[in-house]
Amino acid sequence: MGLMTFKGGIHPYDGKELSKDKAIRELLPKGELVYPLSQHIGAPANPVVAVGDTVLRGQKIAEANGFVSAPIYSAVSGTVKAIEPRRVAVGDMVNAIVIESDGEMKEVDYVECEDVTTLSKEEIIGKIKEAGIVGMGGAGFPTHVKLSPKEPEKIEYIIANCAECEPYLTSDYRIMMEMPEKLVGGMRVVLQMFPNARGVFGVEDNKPDCIAKLKELVKDEPRMEVAELMTKYPQGGERQLIYAVTKRAINSKMLPADAGCIVDNVETLVEIYNAVVFGRPLINRIFTVTGNAVAEPQNYNVCVGTNYAELLEASGGFKGECKKIISGGPMMGFALFDINIPVTKTSSALLCMTKDEVSEYETTACINCGRCVEACPELLIPSRLADFAERGQSDMYEKWHGLECVECGSCSYVCPAKRPLAQSVKTMKKQVLAAKRKK
Amino acid sequence: MSDLYNVSSSPHVRSKDTSSRIMGLVILALLPTTLFGIYNFGIRALILILVTIASCVASEWVFEKIVHKKSTINDLSAVVTGLLLALNLPPTLPIWEAVLGGIFAIVIVKMMFGGLGQNFMNPALGARCFLLIAFAADMTNYVIDDYTGATPLAAMRNGEAVNTMDMLIGKTAGTIGETSAIAILIGAIILILTGIIDLRIPGTYILTFVIFIVIFGGHGFDWNYITAQLCGGGLMLGAFFMATDYVTSPITPNGKILFGICLGVLTGLFRMYGANAEGVSFAIILSNCLVPMIEKITIPRAFGIVKEGKKHE
Numbered sequence: 001m002g003l004m005t006f007k008g009g010i011h012p013y014d015g016k017e018l019s020k021d022k023a024i025r026e027l028l029p030k031g032e033l034v035y036p037l038s039q040h041i042g043a044p045a046n047p048v049v050a051v052g053d054t055v056l057r058g059q060k061i062a063e064a065n066g067f068v069s070a071p072i073y074s075a076v077s078g079t080v081k082a083i084e085p086r087r088v089a090v091g092d093m094v095n096a097i098v099i100e101s102d103g104e105m106k107e108v109d110y111v112e113c114e115d116v117t118t119l120s121k122e123e124i125i126g127k128i129k130e131a132g133i134v135g136m137g138g139a140g141f142p143t144h145v146k147l148s149p150k151e152p153e154k155i156e157y158i159i160a161n162c163a164e165c166e167p168y169l170t171s172d173y174r175i176m177m178e179m180p181e182k183l184v185g186g187m188r189v190v191l192q193m194f195p196n197a198r199g200v201f202g203v204e205d206n207k208p209d210c211i212a213k214l215k216e217l218v219k220d221e222p223r224m225e226v227a228e229l230m231t232k233y234p235q236g237g238e239r240q241l242i243y244a245v246t247k248r249a250i251n252s253k254m255l256p257a258d259a260g261c262i263v264d265n266v267e268t269l270v271e272i273y274n275a276v277v278f279g280r281p282l283i284n285r286i287f288t289v290t291g292n293a294v295a296e297p298q299n300y301n302v303c304v305g306t307n308y309a310e311l312l313e314a315s316g317g318f319k320g321e322c323k324k325i326i327s328g329g330p331m332m333g334f335a336l337f338d339i340n341i342p343v344t345k346t347s348s349a350l351l352c353m354t355k356d357e358v359s360e361y362e363t364t365a366c367i368n369c370g371r372c373v374e375a376c377p378e379l380l381i382p383s384r385l386a387d388f389a390e391r392g393q394s395d396m397y398e399k400w401h402g403l404e405c406v407e408c409g410s411c412s413y414v415c416p417a418k419r420p421l422a423q424s425v426k427t428m429k430k431q432v433l434a435a436k437r438k439k
Numbered sequence: 440m441s442d443l444y445n446v447s448s449s450p451h452v453r454s455k456d457t458s459s460r461i462m463g464l465v466i467l468a469l470l471p472t473t474l475f476g477i478y479n480f481g482i483r484a485l486i487l488i489l490v491t492i493a494s495c496v497a498s499e500w501v502f503e504k505i506v507h508k509k510s511t512i513n514d515l516s517a518v519v520t521g522l523l524l525a526l527n528l529p530p531t532l533p534i535w536e537a538v539l540g541g542i543f544a545i546v547i548v549k550m551m552f553g554g555l556g557q558n559f560m561n562p563a564l565g566a567r568c569f570l571l572i573a574f575a576a577d578m579t580n581y582v583i584d585d586y587t588g589a590t591p592l593a594a595m596r597n598g599e600a601v602n603t604m605d606m607l608i609g610k611t612a613g614t615i616g617e618t619s620a621i622a623i624l625i626g627a628i629i630l631i632l633t634g635i636i637d638l639r640i641p642g643t644y645i646l647t648f649v650i651f652i653v654i655f656g657g658h659g660f661d662w663n664y665i666t667a668q669l670c671g672g673g674l675m676l677g678a679f680f681m682a683t684d685y686v687t688s689p690i691t692p693n694g695k696i697l698f699g700i701c702l703g704v705l706t707g708l709f710r711m712y713g714a715n716a717e718g719v720s721f722a723i724i725l726s727n728c729l730v731p732m733i734e735k736i737t738i739p740r741a742f743g744i745v746k747e748g749k750k751h752e
Contacts, residue, residue, distance in 0.1 A: 006742075007742075010454075012452055012454070013452070091446075167452070239742065239743060243742075249742055249743035250743045251741065251742065251743035251744050252743075254743065322444065323444065323445055324444055324445045324451060325444045326451055330449075330450060330451045330452040331449060331450045331451075331452070332449050332450070333449055333451065334449065335444070335445065335446040335447055335448075335449070335451060336444060336446070337443045337444050337445075337446050338443065338444075339444075353451070356445040356447075356451070357451065357452050357453045358445075358447045358451055358453065359445055359447070361453055361457075364457075364458055364511075364514060364555075365458075365511075365554065365555045365556040365557070366556045367458050367461070367516075367555060367556050367685045367686055368556060368685045368686045368688075368690050369458075369461065369685040370685065370690045371456070373690055373691070373692065377742065378741050378742045378743075379739050379740070379741055379742045380739070380741055381690055381691060381738075381739065383690065384690065399738065400738055401738075401739075401740070401741035401744065404741035404742065404743070404744065407449075409449050409450030410450075412450050412453070413450050413452060413453060413454055414454050414456065415453075415454075416454075416456040416457050416458045416460070416461055417457075417458050417556075418453060418457070420447075420448065422448070422449070422450060423447075423448035426448070
């Protein structure tokens with residue numbers, strides 16, 4: 001049987017060899033930690049501490065504001081220094097709680113769960129919600145919401161997104177190598193809530209060691225299996241992954257649950273395990289510092305709130321002249337103009353490059369070659385959509401299914417004329433959706 | 440905030456492919472045909488090729504100078520146009536007519552419509568048709584050295600027998616680049632292997648044409664006749680190098696198939712019932728004009744979008 005995959009996609013240089021074999025290191029933060037109140041999709045959290053309060057590691061500092069929201073916990077012990085707007089990765093200023101660490105890391109006592117199998121579905125969801133878990137692959141959708149579909153009996157697949165198709169990132173890879181038991185444990189907890197579902201670990205075939213490890217672990221788990229996926233970007237895109245595993249296609253108006261699926265990232269499942277079994281909130285995450293402008297690329301277990309600059313310093317600083325800094329991977333990450341931003345629940349990597357390929361190429365005329373069409377995993381015509389976007393033709397944009405764009409960037413990557421196709425298409429998508437909301 | 444780094448919207452990496460690299464590969468793929476043309480027709484063919492290319496590149500440069508645009512001759516597309524035009528000319532054509540053809544291709548067909556990517560008609564073929572109408576006698580004069588003048592297609596039309604082996608190799612009368620099916624196929628393989636083209640357009644074009652002539656050709660299913668029709672005239676060169684021109688063919692996957700069918704039917708129609716033995720150039724430029732309509736009816740359904748009316752399986 002051929003490897004599971006989807007139609008379209010690209011094969012960019014993956015750069016994973018820089019950091020793939022670096023075991024996860026603990027990194028203790030110094031100085032101040034910054035907790036933006038909005039590091040998830042949904043309503044920003046409400047602070048429950050005031051300036052001057054002392055907090056412990058694992059103490060709640062902001063509570064969820066409604067169902068689609070998530071609480072935030074301090075990852076260090078120390079004093080609340082300020083609650084003020086701070087810069088985050090996407091460039092905005094977001095209200096944030098600033099905590100001065102006392103360096104002692106005094107921690108809250110967590111309540112462990114003796115026997116998870118006795119927990120009811122509601123109890124599990126409650127624990128996940130209380131732990132502040134959100135999709136850690138980047139989207140940041142509150143996990144308890146995702147795990148509360150309208151018709152839970154119709155969920156047939158819980159898919160662990162172990163593809164890690166984004167170039168350079170190795171945090172999921174290190175988790176699968178170093179703590180696969182926790183990943184499988186997280187899956188076991190989720191499957192307990194969905195009696196009709198199977199657990200599938202979707203791993204790209206460029207990680208044969210992970211596939212072997214997971215296969216060994218699920219050998220005696222009748223409800224779990226490992227799916228080997230073709231190495232291709234964006235294999236880890238939610239719709240593409242669901243299609244690869246189940247051959248069910250969903251569009252922008254559908255949820256994975258409509259196809260009987262729930263997709264969770266590797267690290268999200270590990271955090272579910274930590275929350276339900278050990279009662280620990282989400283306060284740390286695995287983070288990759290990499291790129292050819294970094295002296296020693298590394299993978300870290302880092303406190304949420306840590307400044308990116310500290311991570312860079314721990315990795316030996318810059319090597320050569322750094323032209324571009326990216327939070328996340330090169331395909332969907334955010335370029336930073338300033339490195340002083342905090343690690344949030346959804347930050348996956350700091351990528352520093354000595355070359356800015358985007359500014360090196362000049363945009364030329366579209367020659368209608370159709371490479372963007374071949375690359376588009378959503379089977380769109382990106383060059384036309386970009387034209388409509390540039391001319392502001394929202395009706396044509398919708399007619400050519402522009403709203404289905406998943407913003408993976410494959411079209412811009414392949415374009416021989418170096419047109420910023422994805423940028424135009426994404427911008428128009430935001431405008432069209434905003435106009436729809438207004439109506 | 441003394442250090443500000445470059446920012447841009449994602450993605451932050453780009454493939455190495457560029458438009459000029461693509462054009463370069465097309466030129467490479469045309470080399471077997473070009474070299475065979477020179478070997479077959481002699482130094483005259485070489486001169487025509489060089490003159491036509493020079494005329495195209497110079498026209499583009501001068502036009503852009505006049506309208507104060509940045510020069511785009513480095514993208515090599517004018518070289519491709521010049522080379523393709525030359526390959527579509529008889530080796531006997533007066534030099535000044537070839538120069539005029541080059542100017543027409545670039546200035547009228549390409550630049551007037553906005554330059555690279557904006558022309559709706561293949562510039563080389565637009566110019567060829569212009570020359571065919573303006574200088575009908577010169578454009579159909581194939582008398583050179585060993586060849587008495589009748590192209591295989593014209594000979595077949597008159598009921599004469601043709602040697603299909605000669606046609607495959609290319610030892611026949613014709614335009615500089617159309618005679619050798621083998622040389623063209625070598626180029627086509629280069630284009631396919633380097634991912635420049637796929638078989639959607641040339642495949643459906645040739646298949647439709649074969650079906651058309653089997654039904655309407657009056658020879659039934661006769662391998663000799665089919666091979667001769669396929670290798671004769673500009674069909675091979677047109678199918679692989681000109682119908683596949685990115686700018687003037689549909690971008691939608693199904694549109695490419697529909698475009699190929701249009702080409703096959705029109706070529707068959709022109710060859711069987713037209714006044715001329717040849718029909719490829721006209722079929723392609725006519726189909727070029729249909730591209731906007733073809734695209735309109737072949738907008739692909741996006742991933743996960745179910746056909747109306749089939750919503751619930």
